[in-house]
Amino acid sequence: MRPSAAMTADGHQAWIQTQLSLIEAAIDEALPKGELSRTKLFEALAYASLGGGKRIRALLCLASGQALAADPAICMRAAVALELIHAYSLVHDDLPCMDNDILRRGKPTVHVAYGEATAMLVGDGLQALAFEVLVGMSQLGLAADQCLEAIGALARASGPQGMVGGQAIDLAVLGSAMSFVDLAQLQGMHEMKTGALLKASVQLGLSCRGAVELHPAVDRLLNQYAAFLGLAFQVIDDVLDESASTEALGKTAGKDKAQQKPTYVSLMGLEKARGFAHDLHRQSIDCLAQAKKIDSGLGAEGMAHLAALADLIVLRQH
Amino acid sequence: MRPSAAMTADGHQAWIQTQLSLIEAAIDEALPKGELSRTKLFEALAYASLGGGKRIRALLCLASGQALAADPAICMRAAVALELIHAYSLVHDDLPCMDNDILRRGKPTVHVAYGEATAMLVGDGLQALAFEVLVGMSQLGLAADQCLEAIGALARASGPQGMVGGQAIDLAVLGSAMSFVDLAQLQGMHEMKTGALLKASVQLGLSCRGAVELHPAVDRLLNQYAAFLGLAFQVIDDVLDESASTEALGKTAGKDKAQQKPTYVSLMGLEKARGFAHDLHRQSIDCLAQAKKIDSGLGAEGMAHLAALADLIVLRQH
Numbered sequence: 001m002r003p004s005a006a007m008t009a010d011g012h013q014a015w016i017q018t019q020l021s022l023i024e025a026a027i028d029e030a031l032p033k034g035e036l037s038r039t040k041l042f043e044a045l046a047y048a049s050l051g052g053g054k055r056i057r058a059l060l061c062l063a064s065g066q067a068l069a070a071d072p073a074i075c076m077r078a079a080v081a082l083e084l085i086h087a088y089s090l091v092h093d094d095l096p097c098m099d100n101d102i103l104r105r106g107k108p109t110v111h112v113a114y115g116e117a118t119a120m121l122v123g124d125g126l127q128a129l130a131f132e133v134l135v136g137m138s139q140l141g142l143a144a145d146q147c148l149e150a151i152g153a154l155a156r157a158s159g160p161q162g163m164v165g166g167q168a169i170d171l172a173v174l175g176s177a178m179s180f181v182d183l184a185q186l187q188g189m190h191e192m193k194t195g196a197l198l199k200a201s202v203q204l205g206l207s208c209r210g211a212v213e214l215h216p217a218v219d220r221l222l223n224q225y226a227a228f229l230g231l232a233f234q235v236i237d238d239v240l241d242e243s244a245s246t247e248a249l250g251k252t253a254g255k256d257k258a259q260q261k262p263t264y265v266s267l268m269g270l271e272k273a274r275g276f277a278h279d280l281h282r283q284s285i286d287c288l289a290q291a292k293k294i295d296s297g298l299g300a301e302g303m304a305h306l307a308a309l310a311d312l313i314v315l316r317q318h
Numbered sequence: 319m320r321p322s323a324a325m326t327a328d329g330h331q332a333w334i335q336t337q338l339s340l341i342e343a344a345i346d347e348a349l350p351k352g353e354l355s356r357t358k359l360f361e362a363l364a365y366a367s368l369g370g371g372k373r374i375r376a377l378l379c380l381a382s383g384q385a386l387a388a389d390p391a392i393c394m395r396a397a398v399a400l401e402l403i404h405a406y407s408l409v410h411d412d413l414p415c416m417d418n419d420i421l422r423r424g425k426p427t428v429h430v431a432y433g434e435a436t437a438m439l440v441g442d443g444l445q446a447l448a449f450e451v452l453v454g455m456s457q458l459g460l461a462a463d464q465c466l467e468a469i470g471a472l473a474r475a476s477g478p479q480g481m482v483g484g485q486a487i488d489l490a491v492l493g494s495a496m497s498f499v500d501l502a503q504l505q506g507m508h509e510m511k512t513g514a515l516l517k518a519s520v521q522l523g524l525s526c527r528g529a530v531e532l533h534p535a536v537d538r539l540l541n542q543y544a545a546f547l548g549l550a551f552q553v554i555d556d557v558l559d560e561s562a563s564t565e566a567l568g569k570t571a572g573k574d575k576a577q578q579k580p581t582y583v584s585l586m587g588l589e590k591a592r593g594f595a596h597d598l599h600r601q602s603i604d605c606l607a608q609a610k611k612i613d614s615g616l617g618a619e620g621m622a623h624l625a626a627l628a629d630l631i632v633l634r635q636h
Contacts, residue, residue, distance in 0.1 A: 097434035117416050124406075125477050148453050
């Protein structure tokens with residue numbers, strides 16, 4: 001695959017590095033201080049949300065916001081909220097009653113380090129915190145209705161019609177209460193389980209635009225970009241689970257096969273799945289190109305970061 | 319104790335009965351439809367949130383809103399969001415890694431009926447749904463900034479500085495990582511664990527007021543009313559855990575003693591704890607009386623329901 005970013009790889013990497021430290025600092029700032037410090041929860045909230053991760057959702061949000069010349073401080077709040085939701089979902093996913101995983105980002109999972117009860121509370125607390133952080137965008141000057149738009153998008157994407165619903169379908173499949181007969185059904189599950197939050201990442205960035213006008217066709221195309229990317233992300237996840245090592249992933253590899261889970265790899269084979277991911281990547285880049293044609297005022301740097309993030313997601317090795 | 323409601327007990331009971339069916343219908347309407355129906359999550363969301371409970375939080379919200387002549391349809395959304403948060407907290411609380419309880423509202427707990435993984439997803443999904451429901455208030459005509467005010471209040475009350483933080487302190491005490499030396503510390507924990515959401519119940523009702531002016535002193539007094547009531551609620555909970563039967567409670571009785579949990583009863587004795595609850599009740603009623611003196615325009619019926627709810631909470635047998 002040929003990278004499509006109209007930006008040097010170094011330029012994009014430098015941007016990512018800068019954003020990663022800003023995201024880390026912003027998450028740290030969002031975590032509760034003071035009174036809670038006597039509890040394990042206090043430390044566990046930081047353990048679960050700081051110090052790692054690819055921050056794909058935050059970066060998608062920041063790049064989308066940048067494409068619309070949104071206030072970076074406001075976008076950073078949205079980015080933090082997305083990462084808090086993502087972090088909570090990982091903590092709950094790893095619990096014994098779900099995936100029962102002991103390794104995440106190369107470290108013991110939260111319940112291994114702090115116990116199951118605390119891990120559950122960490123997830124519950126991070127979710128509430130995410131919505132609190134989004135409300136804070138209005139104090140930074142974002143119009144209340146755009147703030148509500150962002151909150152609504154995040155709630156829908158993470159709730160029963162989004163991430164949580166996708167998890168439930170996944171559970172039903174694992175427990176053999178449901179079986180997939182085709183790729184369309186697998187895709188429907190992933191659109192909820194991981195796609196919805198990735199799509200929300202772009203939507204939240206767009207919600208931070210303030211007074212900048214958003215052309216409806218551009219809105220639609222950027223959403224499509226995110227949808228193709230979300231799917232590509234999952235296909236690559238399945239490919240990596242089959243082909244990468246636990247060390248490279250920072251989480252247990254080969255789990256899908258061990259659990260006889262239906263994946264893009266099990267349904268299409270490894271090579272076809274790779275090719276599918278690359279097709280989706282090309283389609284997502286096409287959406288960006290079309291959006292730029294419709295609105296030449298879109299920030300070139302933000303759009304270039306969106307393209308480079310698509311490259312990153314499909315070319316990643318972990 | 320003498321009931322303080324300036325309303326016949328029958329009048330209040332009739333209001334409650336009407337509201338309970340409206341709340342039930344509104345929760346049902348808020349639950350996701352369609353696509354999810356093939357999963358256990360779909361049924362379990364309804365199981366966890368419908369068909370029971372005292373709906374104290376919803377009623378407090380509706381009565382507060384009524385006192386400020388708020389739109390009942392908007393208040394009902396806020397009431398639903400509060401009950402969804404409360405329902406999620408019960409589902410997660412009952413899990414084996416927390417209280418490990420098998421009985422709730424006289425029925426098997428969600429994890430007993432649907433499995434632990436589904437119970438966790440139910441809680442996660444109900445929380446997201448609560449925020450989605452609040453966003454919907456703006457579509458019913460509530461000003462976006464008041465809608466944000468409500469979302470912020472709910473997020474703070476249910477997150478690490480509120481309910482979840484209180485749970486964490488409770489856990490730390492049970493695990494003997496912390497010990498209470500006095501009532502003030504016990505109270506601090508309960509203010510977070512149950513008080514914050516009860517306080518938010520009144521705050522959300524007030525947020526629904528639309529263009530009606532809210533005198534700052536009235537705001538403060540109604541919040542104090544809720545704070546006294548929240549505390550009374552917990553004291554009575556401790557009293558009932560000691561003195562009522564499992565059958566009457568619809569949940570396992572005598573658990574505090576079995577777990578050697580510090581409670582108002584263990585720290586004060588049964589009779590003093592009862593007396594303390596009645597003092598708190600009187601103080602909460604005083605707040606209402608003072609608020610009425612400051613703003614004679616407060617809706618008499620809403621204020622009477624608030625007083626009657628205080629009676630109900632302190633006089634309840636389960």
